[in-house]
Amino acid sequence: MGRPVRARRAPPAPRRPGRRDGPPRLGRGRRRDGARRARLRAPGRIRRLPRAARRARRRPRNDRDRRPLAGRLRHGRGRRRQVARPARVDRRAPRRGPQGSAVVEGVGCRGHPRGGVRAQRRGRTRHGRPRAPRLPRAPRGHRAAPARTRRPRCRRLQDRLHAARPERREPHRHRRRVGHRRRAPAARDDRDGRARDEAGRAARRARRASVVRRRVRHGAPQRRDRARRAPEARARDRPARDAPRHRVARAARAPRRHRPVAHARPRVVARLRGGAAALRRAGALLRRGDRQQRRAHRGRRPRARRRELARLPRGPGVSAAPREVARGVWLVPDTCNVYLIVADRPAEDGARTAIAIDFGAGAALDALPALGIDRITDVLMTHHHRDQAQGLPRAVDHGARIHVPPVEVDLFARVDEMWATRTLDNDYNVRQDRFSLLDPVPVHGTVPEYRWWTVGGVDVRPLPTPGHTVGSVSYLVHRDGERLAFTGDLIYAPGKVWSLAATQWSYTATEGPAMAVLSCHLLADERPDRLLPSHGDVMTDAVAALTLLAERMNAYVDSRRWHDWNLVDRLRNPYVPLTEHLLLNRSSLSCSYVLLSRTGEALLVDYGYDMTTGLPTGQDRASRRPWLASLPALKKQFGVTRISAVLATHYHDDHVAGMPLLRDVEGTEIWAPEHVAPVLADPWEHDLPCQWYEPIVADRSLPLGETVRWNEYEITVHDQPGHTLFAAAFEVEVDGVKVVFTGDQQENLGLPGERREILNYQYRNRFRLGDYVASAQLYRRIAPGLLLSGHWEPRTTDPAYLEYLLQAGANLDELHHELLPLDELDLGADGVLCRLYPYRAAAEPHSALDYRAVVRNPHASEADAVLTPVVPHGWAVEPSVARATLAPGEERELVFRVTTGDAVSRRNRLAIDVTIGELRLGQHVEAIVDVVVAERV
Structure with a gap:
């Protein structure tokens, strides 16, 4: 090829009043139609500007050009050179910007493979020739009408733009808004006068296309709706042929409004190490538990959300009137939903009575005459929060008896002690125990959890449902063949809760939300027909609503943990077989063991906090929740018909907290060693740590050193001081294996020569020198095949390990003799005389x-x-x-x-x-x- 011929410049086109010279240029400085315009060469390439012109372009001409590079790129500036490629007809429809105006595809970063934007913006091709306006590709199978019936060219252009499909856009292309009041520059070729006329025609065609774009951009939704309807509906809605075009377009124009954030297309500022493209490719950090992750693709609207199980209810207003949600069950809106359940039979004096579940501010008392109720006999509380209970003084004056959850009784009857002793300085206790009553109220009694109970002429079954608070309960009531569940604040709506802040029981852990997951599944197992929450509307599809909440809450729990926590598996499969007739409860704190009998009965060794998700902050009574969540799985999977007895290795709460409830619900007998039973029966007698709040009276006291028989098993009780003075070890043979239950004596994980054995002694537990030597000698005499501890994994033993325990006990005594003045004064290990x-x-x-x-x-x-x-x-x-x-x-x-x-x-x-x-x-x-x-x- 020879040297390309340089085209001569054409004089600039005359300016019109009120119009700018053209769209913003892409260089560092402002381009003008005069001296600094690019000189055109042969059709294959656009020549680079001379050095003097490039230096002039680097100098900012005004304050607008002094903006940072990101700001100039945002407004389409920053490219210094363009390389033209062979002409390529782009038949795609013009894209629409954030406000609906036309955009040009291809404005990208430096070196974008589809260059030539400068020529496109000036109405010329890459070869410098006047460029025809871009038209959408005709649909497949389209046939052009005869010449005599064709509409004018501008009308056909409008029809083709209407038929364009904006979904067919390449998502990786960048875009930029184009002002519609722009004119194409005149042709620069003076070799023929017809070139200028051709340039003028191209400019007029571009202006017509811009006008069509402006008319089209506001009517797209209406046209899409009409396209989906039947042909007769489209014919009916089609405007008259003789109606003025500009009026039709204006009438079809939708009101201008802000776009929803979900539909907004982000404007790309710059591509830095992947930039926006990398963000678009990034997946979600967490996936929802109830549906697949939704993704918003560029150029498309996000996929429709999955329809919820029920419409979100509006919270009841204070002034809303009571309404009957079931026969004889009235919902009274107050600071919470108060439910009045009318007794089926009148009282002895002929009065029509009712019980209340929660009490709010006391609006239920004002509604009694309108409901035909004479008095409220009893109030059953779901939890201690003030919005549930602030009207209880009015209930007491009315003569109603107050029944509260057993875990939270102190926050009703002795809440003044909480206010007097609650830590306020440097407080890391984030539980909402201060959202309690300001003053105590007299409590008639606590509700019997897990048992049917007739109160005020109504049969009620309280169920523990911790989550919103530690001690929350729900109530099951049968009415006209339906099972109604009064859930408190466990659930607000399908998949939603009234408060997440209330579920935070400690500073960084997730005990509350995890407990809510378990409570939802356990309540769903009861198959309620309707849920009646303290906040929110009544839910008819109860099981689906609880299941959805459990899935979402489990995802919330996983978001604050290193790894996912399969709480459903923990609930459904809590027991691990160690032998055929010996099970380990892996969900409890501490470890609880089950001895299975051929008769179908079971004996438990220790039973503290069953199905626990962690211990909340604080040591008050309202911070500890014993319940029986693992027993349904024990009965279903292993055929247990009755839990006849439970053994206590020592008195600590994590080993005995669930025993009173187990006895009340299952009729289980509590067996305790003879030196442990007095400590359980009177926790105020001794100055000892980790004692349960209420006395636990043993049903049977086991003598030390003797053997007791339970069904086919013989159990020997051994004195085992060390971890505490009041502890025992139980020896029993199961499936041919001699097993010793050691409680918390040591971790049983030491390896001679590799890992040191940790001896678990505390001085306030009355630790004495020589205790661990004595327990090691006991193990060596028994020679068990399996050691089962209270907090660590089971340990198979051999003579070397038993000898290692004896040496560890001797080393412990030697250290104390070296550190304490025991040769002069026998102060003991704890120093108490x-x-x-x-x-x-x-x-x-x-x-x-x-x-x-x-x-x-x-x-x-x-x-x-x-x-x-x-x-x-x-x-x-x-x-x-x-x-x-x-x-x-x-x-x-x-x-x-x-x-x-x-x-x-x-x-x-x-x-x-x-x-x-x-x-x-x-x-x-x-x-x-x-x-x-x-x-x-």
């Missing part, structure tokens, strides 16, 4: 309390012990001083009688000042006394 019993007590004003002080001589010789009691001002004590002479290592019990004062107060302190020989210990031990009125004892 005097103890006072009971440690806690409650008494009325001016009442007497008897205390026992047990003192031990730490000297190697005989010594005199002097004990002086110290009591609050206004109290009396006898004797004022107690003396005793003690032999070396001897313990002696001394008795004191304390008389309380007249002031009612809690946590009064008294102490014993101890001197043994020349050892002055001072106020060595204390005790706590609550002085209360008779009703609060």
Whole structure:
């Protein structure tokens, strides 16, 4: 090829008033039609500008060009050179920008494979020739009408633009808005005068196409709707042929409005290391549990959302009228939904009575005359929150009895203690226990969980459903063949809850939401027909609503964990067989074991927090939830007909918390070793950690060192101090394997020469030197094949491991002898030489309390012990001083009688000042006394 001929410049076209010279240019500086226009060469290439012109372009001409590079790219500036490629007809329809105006495809980053935008924007091809307006491709099978029946060219252009399908767009192409008041520049070729006329015609065609685009852009939705309808409907809606075109287009124009965020197309600023394209390719961080992830593709609207199971209800207004949701069941809108259930039979005095589930602010009392109800006999609370209970003082004045969940009784009857003792400074307890009543109310009793109960003439079954709060319950009621579930705030609507903040029981964990998942499945297993929540509307498809909420809440739990948590599998398969007749409950805290009998009965070893998802923050009663969530799986999978007994290895709450409920619901007997049973029966007697809140009276006390028989099994009880002074080990042979249940004595995971065995001792548990040597000798004498602990994996044993445990116990004693002055004074491992019993007590004003002080001589010789009691001002004590002479290592019990004062107060302190020989210990031990009125004892 020869040297291309440079085309001569044509004079600039005359400017029109009110019109700009053309669209914004893509270079660094502003392009003009004069000296800095690109010189055209042969059709194959556009020549680069001279060096002087390029330097002039780098200088910003005004403040607009001083913007950052990202800002200039946003407005279509930043390209310095374009390379023309062979002409290619683009028959696609013009794209529409954020406000519906026409856009040009191909405005992209530097080096985009489809260049030539500068020539397109100026109405010329890549070869510098005037460019015809882009037209959409005719649909397949289209045949052109005869020449005499064809409509004018501008009308045919409009029809073809109407038929364009905006879905056929390449999503990887960038786009840019084009102003419609632009004119194509005149041709630069002076070789023939006809070139200028051709340029003028091209400019007029471009203006006509721009006008058509403006008329089309607002009527697309209406046209799409008409296209989907029947032909006769489209013919009826077609405008008259003789109607003016501009009026028809204006009438069909939809009102201008902002686009929804879900339908907005993001404007690409720059492609930096993948940029927006990488974001579009990125998948979702988390997927919804109830449906596949929705993705919004460029150029398309997001896929339609899956229809919910029910329309989201509007919350009832305070002024809304009561309505009957079932026969004799009235919903009274208040600060929460209050449900009045009318008794089937009138009271003895002929009155028409009802019970209330939750009470709100007390609006139910105002609605009684309109409903034909004479009085409310009982109020059943689902949980302790103030929006459920703030009207309870009105209920008490009305004469109604208050029944509350057993876990949350203190937040009703003794909520003043919570307000007095709740930590406020540096508070990491995020539970909503402060969303409780401001003052206590008298409580008639707690609801019997899991059992049918007749209250106020209505049969009700309370079920534990923790989630919204730790102690939440739901109530099942049968009415006209339907099973109604009053769920409190467990669920608000299908798949939704009233509050997620209430489910956060600790600072970073997910105990509450996980419990809500389990509660939804357990309540769905009861097959309720309708759900009646405290907030929200009544739900008719109860099982589907609960299942949807469980799936969504499980996804929420997984979003705050490193790995997914299959809570459904945890609920349905909590038991792992160790042998044919020995099971491990992997869902409980601590580990609970099941011994299966040929008779179909089962015996449990320890039963603390069943089906737990973690322990919430705090140690108050309302923070601990025992329940029986794993028992349905035990009965269904292993054919258990009755749980006849449960053994306690020691007194700690994580081993015994569920025993009282198990006895109340299943009729299970509680068996405890003879030195553990008194601690369970009177938790205030000893100053010990980890005791349950209420007394647990054992049904059978097991003597130490003896064997008891249960069905075909013989169980031997061994004293096992170490982890605590009050602990025992149980020996039993199951399926030919000798098994020892060790409680929390040690972790049973040590490997000689590889991993050290951790001995689990605590000093307040009354740990003594020599305890672990004694327990290791016990294991070596029994020679078990399997050691089962309270918190760690089962351990098969061999003689080497048993010998290793003995060596670990000896090393522990040696360390204490090296660190403590035991050769001079036998202070013991915990350093306590005097103890006072009971440690806690409650008494009325001016009442007497008897205390026992047990003192031990730490000297190697005989010594005199002097004990002086110290009591609050206004109290009396006898004797004022107690003396005793003690032999070396001897313990002696001394008795004191304390008389309380007249002031009612809690946590009064008294102490014993101890001197043994020349050892002055001072106020060595204390005790706590609550002085209360008779009703609060």
